Amino acid sequence: MKKTLLAAALTIGFVGAAQAETSVTLYGIVDAGISYQQVKGTNPATGLDYKGTRTGFLSGGQSESRWGLRGTEDIGEGLQAVFVLENGFDLGTGTTNHDNKLFGRQATIGLRSDAWGQLDFGRQTNIASKYFADVASPFGTEFSQARVGTTFGAADSVRYDNMVMYQTPNFSGFQFGVGYSFNNNGNQQFKQSGGDQPNSRAWTTGLRYVNGPIGAALTYDQIKSAETFGPASVDNGVSIKSWNLGASYDFNVAKLHLGFGQTRNGWLQSVQYADLPAFETANTGYYANDGMKVNSYTVGLSAPIGGNSAIMASWGMADPRDGGVHGASATSKQQVYSLGYTYALSKRTNVYAIGSYAKHVAFQDDLKSTFVGAGIRHQF
Secondary structure (H helix, E strand, O other): OHHHHHHHHHHHHHHHHHHHOOEEEEEEEEEEEEEEEEEEEEOOOOOOEEEEEEEEEEEOOOOOOEEEEEEEEEEEOOEEEEEEEEEEEOOOOOOEOOOOOOOOOEEEEEEEEOOOEEEEEEEEEOHHHHHHHHHHOOOOOOOHHHOHHHOOHHHOOOEEEEEEEEEOOOEOOEEEEEEEEOOOOOOOOOOOOOOOEOOOEEEEEEEEEEEOOEEEEEEEEEEEOOEOOOOOOOOOOOEEEEEEEEEEEEOOOOEEEEEEEEEEEEEOOOEOOOOOOOEOOOOOOOEEEEEEEEEEEEEEEEEEEOOOEEEEEEEEEEEEEEEHHHHHHOOOOEEEEEEEEEEEOOOOEEEEEEEEEEEOHHHOOOOEEEEEEEEEEEEO
């Protein structure tokens, strides 16, 4: 009898210890193919004619290749400790993307509860990229030039360092999120007694609703640029602001996507095509331009074709209403027309094709970009 009780106690103890252990999952995506791209027009840095073409290997045509570790631990009372470490890389060269950061796509630790939501600390994407992108466009944050971020800078997979983010649970389809970054790019610096603020601080917040065929999202982002360039600098302490509203409806035979937004005093992501210089402020990841005003629009459709394939199409326009103090950099309406196709070979593997044409790229009057690619993507 004593031996039986001892065995039962040991069994219960081992089961309890196993339940308390951390569960760690290795996951990722590998994506590669062949593409052609031509960029033609005037180099905004020199004013000279530019024509660049590239034909060959395509890394991450649909999705950026990545690998990551995702872990959870049940710590009782419905609460879990969670972490994500995710690395993005170029499949053609094996090099790490995101400024050589080991876990440049995401590096977070936090707490999660079905009743109270999730609180995360670390580097991750902003709310617009999480909530708005997939609602406003069938391409979401993926498919190279076709992605919604070419038209809506705040939804271009913007990632903030040093961030604290809270997201509520899903309440009948509604979810709210808010985050604050103490320095959006790089280590947080000391604020010196002289009054300079060397940290670029960022707010990100939004509300989304996804229930049945209906999807909707409203987001707001703001970056206050660092104040270390001296009083004569026009980019000193500029607040870049962006709000975006998106909606979608699934008619079963096709899904309609719509989006509208406004960005003021710059752009929340650097803009670069081919070997042309990026619109960016001091390698910060954003473009500060006091007084610049841009309205963004997009319309998209996606439709299943048979059981394994789907077709997607979108149009997006970023309309600069005011060029700001750097007015020469913002003169024309950038428009992007895109068409895509996917075919699922299995639950984890698919092939894809994408074609996209952009005119007045980066708001330059005669700068055009043509992109055509096809590839294969595997998820694990």
